[in-house]
Amino acid sequence: MNGCDVEPTQLLIFYHHSSYCSAAALQRDLAAVCGWITHVLPCSAAGSDSKAASLHWTAERVLSIALLALGPVAYFSPGPFIDYSLAAALTLHGHWGLGQVLTDYVHGDTKVKLASAGLFVLSTVTFAGLCYFNYNDVGICNAIALLYSK
Amino acid sequence: ELFLWMNKFWAKNSSLNRPMSPHITIYKWSIPMMMSITHRGTGIGLSGAISAFAMAALILPGNYTHYLDLIHSLSVGPFLIGLAKFGIAFPVSYHTYNGIRHLYWDIGKGFKIPEVYRTGYTVIGLSVITSIALTLM
Numbered sequence: 381m382n383g384c385d386v387e388p389t390q391l392l393i394f395y396h397h398s399s400y401c402s403a404a405a406l407q408r409d410l411a412a413v414c415g416w417i418t419h420v421l422p423c424s425a426a427g428s429d430s431k432a433a434s435l436h437w438t439a440e441r442v443l444s445i446a447l448l449a450l451g452p453v454a455y456f457s458p459g460p461f462i463d464y465s466l467a468a469a470l471t472l473h474g475h476w477g478l479g480q481v482l483t484d485y486v487h488g489d490t491k492v493k494l495a496s497a498g499l500f501v502l503s504t505v506t507f508a509g510l511c512y513f514n515y516n517d518v519g520i521c522n523a524i525a526l527l528y529s530k
Numbered sequence: 531e532l533f534l535w536m537n538k539f540w541a542k543n544s545s546l547n548r549p550m551s552p553h554i555t556i557y558k559w560s561i562p563m564m565m566s567i568t569h570r571g572t573g574i575g576l577s578g579a580i581s582a583f584a585m586a587a588l589i590l591p592g593n594y595t596h597y598l599d600l601i602h603s604l605s606v607g608p609f610l611i612g613l614a615k616f617g618i619a620f621p622v623s624y625h626t627y628n629g630i631r632h633l634y635w636d637i638g639k640g641f642k643i644p645e646v647y648r649t650g651y652t653v654i655g656l657s658v659i660t661s662i663a664l665t666l667m
Contacts, residue, residue: 429533441636444629451626474577481574487540502581509584517587517594526598527615528667 440476447473458521466520467510475503567648570630572621579618612665618666624657 405478447469454462486495514520590597631649634640640649 433533441633444633448626448630470580474573474580478575478577481570487537488544489537505588506581506584509586509588510580513584513587513594523594526595 436476443469443473443476454521454524458519458525460519461515463514463519463521464511467507467514471503471507471510474506476500478503558641561650562646565628567634569625572625572628576621576625615665616661618656619661623660623664624653627660628658629651 390469450462450466450469454466479496482492482495486492508521513523517523518526587594592600631640631653634649640646
């Protein structure tokens with residue numbers, strides 16, 4: 381467009397995903413779009429940043445599909461491989477999802493850094509706990525199955 | 531780029547101590563809006579529950595079957611058991627079905643307003659049916 385690597389479809393997708401319920405989010409995005417259109421944005425390192433963001437977006441969707449596929453696989457062939465795959469997929473999907481929530485609601489450099497650090501700790505502990513459960517206890521698949529063997 | 535511009539937007543407006551315009555307090559709620567925030571709410575809730583489970587696994591002394599037996603021995607009535615099962619089943623079902631709806635949007639389909647409502651009602655219906663089935667099983 382003006383030498384930047386920003387894809388209009390990506391902007392549309394950002395807009396759709398942020399405009400769920402709050403007019404503030406709408407206002408914010410509209411302001412951002414207007415700023416983008418009037419070339420207020422610097423463009424030098426923008427290319428690699430938006431490429432990274434675009435790849436992250438795609439990775440999120442790939443992971444979501446993988447997590448969907450794990451469901452039936454876990455049902456029909458439970459076992460340690462699925463248990464650890466579920467632990468990883470669930471934790472990462474939650475980590476990225478909560479990351480989007482942070483991006484929407486937390487503003488200001490210090491607050492963002494603090495919240496991101498907190499999220500990282502939470503996700504790490506979560507993954508560690510799930511792996512511990514898989515290794516030392518019955519594992520995720522069996523845990524769910526046991527709920528229904530009452 | 532966009533991200534940097536938005537940072538500047540927030541920095542400027544908060545440093546000028548500008549109040550935020552009323553938005554969710556004045557805008558008329560719609561089904562798509564409610565479904566969207568429910569998707570976010572169930573996502574946060576499920577994430578929290580998984581993290582709580584993981585931390586319990588690390589901290590609590592007994593193992594899983596020990597705590598299951600403990601709950602059995604409490605002789606909690608079937609209604610409350612059902613309520614608890616539904617409380618887990620509904621967020622999982624809703625977030626999963628609405629997640630598929632999101633992926634459908636991500637391939638660029640279903641954006642026309644009637645389609646948004648149609649897929650929305652489908653998600654709600656499927657979620658309720660699946661949750662009831664998972665509760666009664």
